[in-house]
Amino acid sequence: MNYQLDFTPVIEGMPALLSACLGTFTLALGGMALAIVIGIGGVVLRDSHFAPARWLVKSFVELIRNTPFLVQIYFIYFALPLAGVRLDPTPTAVIALGINGGAYAIEIIRGGVQSISKGQIEAGLALGLHKAQVFRLIVLKPALRAIFPSLTSQFVLLTLTTSICSAISAYELTSVAQRIESDSFRSFEVFGTITLFYLVISWVMMRFFALISARYFSYPVK
Amino acid sequence: MGEGEFLFLLAGLKWTIALSAIGFVGGGVAGLGVALLRTSGIPMLERITASYIALFQGTPLLMQLFVVYYGLALLGLRLDAWVAVAIGFTLHASAYLGEIWRGSIEAVPRGQTEAAKALSLSYVSRMKDVILPQAIRISLPATVGFLVQLIKGTSLAAIVGFTELTRAGNIVSNQIFQPLTVFALVGALYFLMCWPLSIYGAHLERRFAVSSR
Numbered sequence A: 001m002n003y004q005l006d007f008t009p010v011i012e013g014m015p016a017l018l019s020a021c022l023g024t025f026t027l028a029l030g031g032m033a034l035a036i037v038i039g040i041g042g043v044v045l046r047d048s049h050f051a052p053a054r055w056l057v058k059s060f061v062e063l064i065r066n067t068p069f070l071v072q073i074y075f076i077y078f079a080l081p082l083a084g085v086r087l088d089p090t091p092t093a094v095i096a097l098g099i100n101g102g103a104y105a106i107e108i109i110r111g112g113v114q115s116i117s118k119g120q121i122e123a124g125l126a127l128g129l130h131k132a133q134v135f136r137l138i139v140l141k142p143a144l145r146a147i148f149p150s151l152t153s154q155f156v157l158l159t160l161t162t163s164i165c166s167a168i169s170a171y172e173l174t175s176v177a178q179r180i181e182s183d184s185f186r187s188f189e190v191f192g193t194i195t196l197f198y199l200v201i202s203w204v205m206m207r208f209f210a211l212i213s214a215r216y217f218s219y220p221v222k
Numbered sequence B: 001m002g003e004g005e006f007l008f009l010l011a012g013l014k015w016t017i018a019l020s021a022i023g024f025v026g027g028g029v030a031g032l033g034v035a036l037l038r039t040s041g042i043p044m045l046e047r048i049t050a051s052y053i054a055l056f057q058g059t060p061l062l063m064q065l066f067v068v069y070y071g072l073a074l075l076g077l078r079l080d081a082w083v084a085v086a087i088g089f090t091l092h093a094s095a096y097l098g099e100i101w102r103g104s105i106e107a108v109p110r111g112q113t114e115a116a117k118a119l120s121l122s123y124v125s126r127m128k129d130v131i132l133p134q135a136i137r138i139s140l141p142a143t144v145g146f147l148v149q150l151i152k153g154t155s156l157a158a159i160v161g162f163t164e165l166t167r168a169g170n171i172v173s174n175q176i177f178q179p180l181t182v183f184a185l186v187g188a189l190y191f192l193m194c195w196p197l198s199i200y201g202a203h204l205e206r207r208f209a210v211s212s213r
Helices: A008-012 A014-046 A051-065 A069-082 A089-114 A117-126 A131-169 A173-184 A187-216 B003-038 B043-057 B061-074 B083-105 B111-118 B123-160 B164-177 B177-212
Strands: none
Touching: A008 A014, A008 A173, A008 A187, A014 A051, A014 A089, A014 A131, A014 A173, A014 A187, A051 A089, A051 B177, A069 A187, A069 B123, A069 B177, A089 A131, A089 B043, A089 B083, A117 A131, A131 A173, A131 A187, A131 B123, A131 B164, A173 B003, A187 B061, B003 B083, B003 B123, B003 B164, B003 B177, B043 B083, B043 B164, B061 B083, B061 B123, B083 B111, B083 B123, B111 B123, B123 B164, B164 B177
């Protein structure tokens, strides 16, 4: 092998790459926020008494979960202008990420809601807890505790998925890396470096979520 | 969209299926190795395989494909694009399947291992005849779930430049300027592959939930 690794383009592009990490975070956070909204709204509709709403949410979840994100983002990218919405690639990517994450969030949140049995609520009321206390202590906290691990690992996955948004050239780490790569042809060096960036990003996120989980969702006595 | 364009999409679909199959079979074989090393009880091997799994689970599939694709070229290997991409998917699948199967192996009750040891079965026989048959049953829903993920993941080969279903869709949409029709059709083809598998996976999960109650 007579190839010399040359990281000069990577080092020169480091400021651009580091600020692109913020772009990745923006996409991820925006996508997560939208996913939670869609998730909660979807669960309400999914368990409503209005059959067409239930059917619609079910189809939405199946449709999103059984098609690739890349196809979804292309479709949304081309569909929004036809619907009269003109957006830059980056907001478009947030919408696509939110829709994708939302479909998974619906399933996860629904599982959490179903894990609370009616008897618990009745027991809380019988013990003389206020309605707000029942909701906070008996419904919300255990439900959050139940969904927290799967919801947050879905979020880490969503953050890794942001790399696909480079396909519509949204502003994030991968698209900036592709630009540096096409200027320098140092493909392996560039992509190898940002692979490590992603590894650090997902590790930091997992540690952060684990800390929150230990702080707020651990049982006092095991 | 004419017949020619549709046939072009179907040719892409063929590559999507081929890539998924290679990734799943290759990744299955390597993944079994990863799972066995990960549960071998030898700290060194367990740490290495744990890092291997963490590396693949903590980075985007797209980056894995890029690094493998350009890394192999850098090693002086002149490979066809589809071979390089197939290797990428195989490595990816080996890490994910390895982790799924590690969980299943560890989910087999400890008494089974102890009983096999008490009967002085060798490691091979203990795994092949006692642990793995039970672990495979436990792992089936998650394994089917991963297959769906892998099929969807093969779409990323399009970004690397390999003409499978999604890239075929890209090409056709650039030719006939009907992106919505084309990508709706492409999405429908993926859906037809993945949805039956998802239903089957959910069915398996329900059945195991009932039988283990």
